[in-house]
Amino acid sequence: MNKRIYMDHAATTPVDPEVLEVMIPLFTTEYGNPSSIHHWGQRSEYILHSSRETISKSLNCETDEIIFTSSGTESDNLALRGIALEAYHRNKNNHMIISSIEHPAIMNTAHDLKTKYGFELTILPVNQYGLVEPHDLANAIKENTILVSIMYANNEIGVIQPISKLSEITKASNILFHTDAVQAAGQLILDVKSLGVDLMSISGHKFYGPKGIGALYIKRNIPFRSTQTGGSQENGLRAGTENVPLIAGMAKALEISMSRYKDDTIKMTQLRNLLIDTILQEIPDCYITGHKKQRLPNNASFVFDNIDGNELIMNLDIYDIAASSGSACKIGNPEPSIVLQAIGLSSNLSLGSLRLSIGRNTNQDQVNYVITMLPKIISKMRGTP
């Protein structure tokens, strides 16, 4: 048995064996280019289209509204830049709104559009739980607002935004709404209609699919322009030969996740609550980050007084527990997490964060090991006996 315990599923997940099985022949035997006219091309196109169908079913949208990309990051870039580029050509509206706890894929893209291309940018505050207040969004909307991008669930603190409530506000003013659902996919309902979103990003490796593959939902007929030139793949919106094996793998992974998500949610929520409750009880000067209930079933996140998050991760690794910290950085250059500062924590406290993210295969024994070891490690690091 592998005694290492993986509690970093928010960073990435293992590929499900069934997913792997679907992918392998697509590398070796059914390797055609979906654009080709012959037998191989037709088989690949069939697989590509079936995958698109699977994903569109999970998202409750049309197949031509799904664009495959190389990652969650590319989906986020394409969403913001595609909307921005079209707006630029129409030469009028140019204001965007994002939240202050977005992933860098959104945050840095929005900053890039602002600093290099002159877009106006509003960054919405969040409350102490990391939630965007609907009235803040309503107040931020201007005449020239074209797009709001607010993530569905946060990668660091797991907080889930009230997307349908927020998108109602933009709908009333005819403003497009994008959500980064990279963390949510596989754990939450992805129905774009009930969420009321016009664009949504997902990424395969967060729900037991392969890395390096993502998708962007783009609602039909919204003003959007391709940002990449080349062939006419993906409705002309994303040039480049489709990565059929990974696309099929991602589709299979999403299908599996959707079929079992109720059971997984019950199991993970219970283990997550055990983690949160025990850690808060056992460890002094420790606080939960994010919302107690409105959070991803797999995410337990904390900050500790008087602890360096980077060193905490190293110490946990020494004890065979894989976790992460908002401030952790492999090159020893810790910066306080933007997300934790946005929810009002001091930069000192923000440097002492821990994210434990469980997965569908995490078991009770593993959780028990973590909740016995963590208090010991923390008190050793604090130098308290």
Added chain:
Amino acid sequence: MTKKIAVGMSGGVDSSVAAALLKNQGYDVFGIMLRLWSEPGQSTNGQNRCCSPESITRARQVAAMLDIPFYVLDAKNVFHESVVSFFIDKYSSGVTPNPCLECNKNIRWGHLLEKSLAMGASHLATGHYARVDKRGDKWFLLRGSDQNKDQSYALSMIGQKELKHTLFPIGKYTKNKIRDLAKQFDLPVAERQESQDLCFLADRNYRRFMHQYAPKSMKPGPITNSKGEKIGDHKGLPLYTIGQRKGIGISAKEPLYVLEKNMSTNTLIVDKHSKLGKNHLSVNKVNWISGDPIHKNFRAKVQLRYTARAISAWILPKNDKELNIKLDKPINDITPGQAAVFYQNDSCLGGGIIIT
């Protein structure tokens, strides 16, 4: 349980072989590297030469090849406080500090050792050419077996508490042997710059650095000869070192050398080569490796610079922390701020900082 050992890794061949040797001996080894402060700057991209992204990547690759964990610890603030500020203060006060000694004392055998022990290690190992030996109940610091590579000088400020938790796995080998071992272990034999001295400067130009970071200490003043006659002007005493010939800026029949820097009168004293040379020096902040100061006069070999040859001398202790040294032969470049380190045979007894 197998002993856990932290290895300070630099990405260079020495520390890589050190890690491999320990791993082969069956220890539970993990690699560790410190992220140190560096002057923001173009040429180095604001990266300290001791822990540039390339060296981090190299160390990480080596650790992965050896199948050991590898971590990078942030030490920018402590390094700045105890090494960079020290460097600026000392230069400003007219002496020529040795930041590597300070770093070994406060950072490697301070911060890093402390963190390593806290992570469950019993020892910190490094790729230094030096040896530790336990004799009776005392820990000895010995020169590395490769005389040309010995680094004990820079380690002379540590003590029993540190040595007890220290391993130098490559100290008993020669550099050539280490290169062979690296090949045997299939490790890359990347050479680091021989000296990472002043690793935190953007451009290795300490004079420029001092101008920028301690402009107030750069007060122009008179240059005199040893008789006290003014013969020119200097641009700030921190810019000169004892024994220096080039860059004094005075043309004379015979080349002139820096003899002394008088901080109280802000005077630079220079003269002909024949005036150089001293065989008396006084030393303070003495560290005794054994933890037991010697009070009687004794014979020892003294090394006055990292790369200098050791010379025979009398050590004349004044008290636990201060002593005088009488060299058998005069030396031209005795430099206040550098360490005087004493040896008997292979054993480093300790060292102190040269005052005059």
